[in-house]
Amino acid sequence: MGGKTDLTLRNYTTADRDQVVALWDRCGLLVWYNDPDKDIARWIENPSSEILLGVLGDEIVATICVGNDGHRGRLNYLASAPEHRGKGFASAMVSAAEDWLRDRNVPKVELLIRENNLGVKNFYRRVGYHQNNCHIMQRWLIDGMPTPANDAPRTDGKLENTITYLEMTERPLQQIPKLTGDRTVALLGCKQPPLSFYRFLYNSVGEPWFWWERRTMDDESLQKIIHDPMVEIYVLYVEGAPAGYAELDRRIDKEVELAYFGLLPEFIGQGLGPYLLASAIDIAWSYSPERVHLHTNTLDHPKALPVYQRCGFVPYKQENIIIDDPRLTGAFPA
Ligand SMILES: CC(C)(COP(=O)(O)OP(=O)(O)OC[C@H]1O[C@@H](n2cnc3c(N)ncnc32)[C@H](O)[C@@H]1OP(=O)(O)O)[C@@H](O)C(=O)NCCC(=O)NCCS
Structure with missing residues (x-):
């Protein structure tokens, strides 16, 4: 059985699109109000962000999107293929994203967890994260919201x-x-x-x-x-x-x-x-x-x-x- 040591990390390229979106789908990360293609475009076109992939041979088995606003780093779309869970792939992706931020002198990192995915909090606690007491406020800046339909x-x-x-x-x-x-x-x-x-x-x-x-x-x-x-x-x-x-x-x-x-x-x-x-x-x-x-x-x-x-x-x-x-x-x- 392969372990974390077999995992190769590299940056996303456009040829990876289908495998990455399929992995996000299998990991339950796709929601109707976030278009994955638009999100991918935002991450790869923005010089302050990157999509990191964990690869076994030709197969993409883990992803994380990392970005920073200069003060805080952000993690998104952490995914580990269901058949490879528990091998340390997700923690390797989080570490790689943290290194990416450290290289840019970003002092802290944060992420959002959807309310219906609270189980993943335990994973993040396990890799050194804690819940802080800030409230998140947001508003949509675009018209023509996508709909589930x-x-x-x-x-x-x-x-x-x-x-x-x-x-x-x-x-x-x-x-x-x-x-x-x-x-x-x-x-x-x-x-x-x-x-x-x-x-x-x-x-x-x-x-x-x-x-x-x-x-x-x-x-x-x-x-x-x-x-x-x-x-x-x-x-x-x-x-x-x-x-x-x-x-x-x-x-x-x-x-x-x-x-x-x-x-x-x-x-x-x-x-x-x-x-x-x-x-x-x-x-x-x-x-x-x-x-x-x-x-x-x-x-x-x-x-x-x-x-x-x-x-x-x-x-x-x-x-x-x-x-x-x-x-x-x-x-x-x-
Ligand atoms: C959460 C997720 C990324 C974990 O992937 P993984 O590859 O199994 O995680 P790892 O093997 O790196 O686990 C690292 C540690 O966290 C623990 N862990 C992983 N998932 C856990 C969970 N749901 N609850 C408690 N602990 C968990 C592991 O046991 C391991 O502990 P250890 O260091 O003692 O061995 C994976 O379950 C996933 O892709 N979920 C769906 C997508 C998702 O929810 N992403 C996060 C959006 S915010």
Whole structure:
């Protein structure tokens, strides 16, 4: 059995692309909101970063991306091929990246671990890292965010998803934001919507975010929910066209769930989301519930979670699930 001593380290070249992306895929490092090709281009075009590869013969078995901003070094995409785990390959990659930084006189190094990958903390502790008490703040600087639907399905047909449950137990102080511009905007309660209209809303709003549950629900089951007198659907119209909707579910006493909420893709980025959300929250509190709650997941728009928190929702539970990719089960257009 080969050991760490067989591992050769070298820098990435463009010919390595397919093997590297396949390795990242096998190691669960690919997520829909990070395009690996764009990330590779960023790392190799930037003189302050490098992609280091661990190679056995012709086979790339480990990677690490290292970069620095002059003060701190950063590590990304640490991967060790599943069949070679426990041979010290990852620790060799981390050491090589640290040497790369030392050669550039960088005094410290850091990395981010996704919340659904916390097991890897033990690896980093083992190789000398500790958790510090800084908070990470970030914002996206690019428009036209990729969506999960743009990403190719994984080879194992699965999708990873972290669900965050949020609630508020008091009516928030925030007012409904004023809309700018002279468009005619109306929010109308839609009593017992025709199934076809509801399906149009659900499918159009949810397509980029993989809302699939109700796509696969038969008419009778769906109608039972959306025609329940305790389920309310509010449709946002802009210049007469449906632009989004919010669904309030009051079937549990003293609770209102914001079961669905979203805009059609054409209406995202125009200030309508906060307006629709604040309006839905206002309607929810008009019933004087003990709590208003919702859940969102990592397949939803990346701004959904911070927007909900800004409106006063507080996370109280999180769970990681793995689902069958709805594009492969036939529930969703491929
Ligand atoms: C985490 C990962 C890189 C470790 O790769 P590896 O090649 O098995 O790691 P090594 O063999 O170099 O392990 C070094 C030490 O850490 C320990 N270790 C490795 N993974 C560990 C884990 N998940 N939990 C606890 N200890 C771990 C090893 O036992 C070894 O200890 P030792 O020095 O006492 O023998 C690999 O599991 C991986 O690719 N995971 C998926 C990708 C990923 O999560 N990357 C990090 C993103 S932040």
